Amino acid sequence: MYKRKQDAKPQVISYDRVKSYMQWMIERYGDYSAKTLLQKANLLFKDDKQFNEPALDYLIERGIVDDRRYAERLTMSFSEKNIGPNKIKEKLYAKGFSSQVINECVSAIETSDEDYFDKALTLKIRKFGEDPIEDIKLKQKALRHLISKGFSYSIANKVVSYSDDKEY
Template sequence: MFRQKQDTKPTEITFERVKGYYLWLIGKYGDYTAKTLMQKANTLFKEDTSFNEKALSHLIERGIVDDRRYAQRLTQNYSEKNIGPNKIKQKLYTKGFSSHIINECVTAIETTDEGYLDKALQIKIKKFGNLPIEDEKLKQKALRHLIGQGFSYSVANKAIRHSSYED
């Protein structure tokens, strides 16, 4: 009824096979950090990992894998979604970027404290309304929410005290 799978000889791990795997991942799922690609290849090709680093270096030299470019694009996307700088740093860190690249990308965002205040105000108004928050419990809840979105305490506090009628 069911055919048994014939014993197939495992394919040999070569430079071209590892490089093809990296290109397949990038083509199918988009950009990856070099660290993530290396982890995936080490998992799949655990019998012989000698080609993993060579293939990754080859792709980095050709500009196919570029952590800085990928981090800059992610930083820009997160910035447009009204996420604060601390949350952006956290998200980039979990993606596997180095702290040097993360700091470089976050400082490159052309947003000042007023820009972050505007973003924090948008979130505060959307969730808590236009008026300044006077109730202490609600104020603490709003502060936790804005700080959780990656804004500094000072920016979050200014947003909570802000009234749209002051403009």
């Protein structure tokens, strides 16, 4: 009734097949970092990996795969959310970008400490309320929460003790 996979002939791995697979992945699912695309190709074509890097180099030369462009787009997307610069760096690193690209993209974000303060304050108000936190255990919990969201300790500490009455 159905053909079994054992009956199918193994397909020949060639440069064109690897290249078309990578192009299909990009067309179907959107951008990938070069590292991630190479990992996916190495998984699928594990029997013969000799064509994976030349196919990736071809896509990089043509501008189809561009780590900097993809990292900048992801950075802008992440910066619109209520997360800090450290969390943005962590997420970009998980995507497989080099530290040089990550640092350039994060430093290119046009946000100041005040913007990060506002984002952190929004998170603090959402989870812990508007009043300054006096209880030491709750204060530590709020600090851990804000730091885990990627904000620096100094900004998190200002936010936790912030009151509408005084300036930060």
